[in-house]
Amino acid sequence: MTTVGFIGSGHIGGTVARLAVAAGYDVVLSNSRGPASLAGLVAELGPGARAATTAEAAAAGEFVVLSVPFKAHADLSAAELTGKLVLDTSNYYPQRDGHVAELHEDVLTSSEITQRQLPGSTVVKVFNTITFMHLAELHRPAGDPDRTALTIAGDDADAKQTVTAFLDAIGYDAVDVGPLAQSWRVEPGQPAYAAPFGVYGKPGTPAGVDALMAAVAQAKR
Ligand SMILES: NC(=O)c1ccc[n+]([C@@H]2O[C@H](COP(=O)([O-])OP(=O)(O)OC[C@H]3O[C@@H](n4cnc5c(N)ncnc54)[C@H](OP(=O)(O)O)[C@@H]3O)[C@@H](O)[C@H]2O)c1
Numbered sequence: 544m545t546t547v548g549f550i551g552s553g554h555i556g557g558t559v560a561r562l563a564v565a566a567g568y569d570v571v572l573s574n575s576r577g578p579a580s581l582a583g584l585v586a587e588l589g590p591g592a593r594a595a596t597t598a599e600a601a602a603a604g605e606f607v608v609l610s611v612p613f614k615a616h617a618d619l620s621a622a623e624l625t626g627k628l629v630l631d632t633s634n635y636y637p638q639r640d641g642h643v644a645e646l647h648e649d650v651l652t653s654s655e656i657t658q659r660q661l662p663g664s665t666v667v668k669v670f671n672t673i674t675f676m677h678l679a680e681l682h683r684p685a686g687d688p689d690r691t692a693l694t695i696a697g698d699d700a701d702a703k704q705t706v707t708a709f710l711d712a713i714g715y716d717a718v719d720v721g722p723l724a725q726s727w728r729v730e731p732g733q734p735a736y737a738a739p740f741g742v743y744g745k746p747g748t749p750a751g752v753d754a755l756m757a758a759v760a761q762a763k764r
């Protein structure tokens with residue numbers, strides 16, 4: 544049984560946890576307020592889920608879904624995540640996260656900054672382009688003609704293979720957009736961001752590998 548750790552168990556973290564438990568994974572959830580505040584979600588998810596501190600979730604996970612606001616990455620303990628594959632769901636929104644000059648000047652991508660903050664970890668960017676509501680509904684079994692694809696970006700081929708297998712298990716195909724330096728192609732405002740999956744608040748639209756690749760190919764900055 545593979546255990547997935549979660550740092551951040553809100554809209555996206557909680558949705559990925561639901562999909563993971565449904566696919567047979569165990570999950571260890573954490574947030575900023577402590578394990579007691581996650582009792583409701585743990586009860587909903589059943590025996591495959593437990594709540595813990597962020598350090599315990601990081602230690603327990605074969606890999607760790609990091610799903611907190613980008614600005615909260617600065618609070619993370621790099622030591623606790625050393626040696627871990629970290630699935631970075633984050634997007635940079637300056638109105639929420641504060642002004643980061645390297646991002647405005649296109650010097651780095653937000654996930655390169657996350658990788659710099661976690662030098663002992665292997666970061667793969669994933670789940671950042673789809674709203675939590677569409678993520679909750681668009682999963683399909685392998686081979687389904689309406690299967691949706693999600694983008695991944697990262698610098699380590701083995702890590703991306705692990706993330707691709709996780710996506711497959713929870714009901715999604717993967718489109719690899721390259722290293723973290725290329726992940727600007729799937730950041731907010733780009734054609735592959737949110738729009739391929741439909742309108743926010745409305746039922747989602749399946750978007751397969753070809754549709755995602757076409758959207759990524761239109762990226763500009
Ligand atoms: N919402 C979406 O549809 C969506 C889609 C794609 C990507 N994203 C991105 O994914 C990330 C998470 O978004 P979200 O919508 O899931 O946010 P959210 O619903 O506000 O959940 C954030 C989670 O992070 C936890 N958290 C915050 N600061 C923390 C810290 N310092 N240490 C540990 N846990 C901390 C929160 O815990 P507490 O509740 O205890 O504070 C909460 O569990 C963001 O970067 C967002 O841009 C969101």
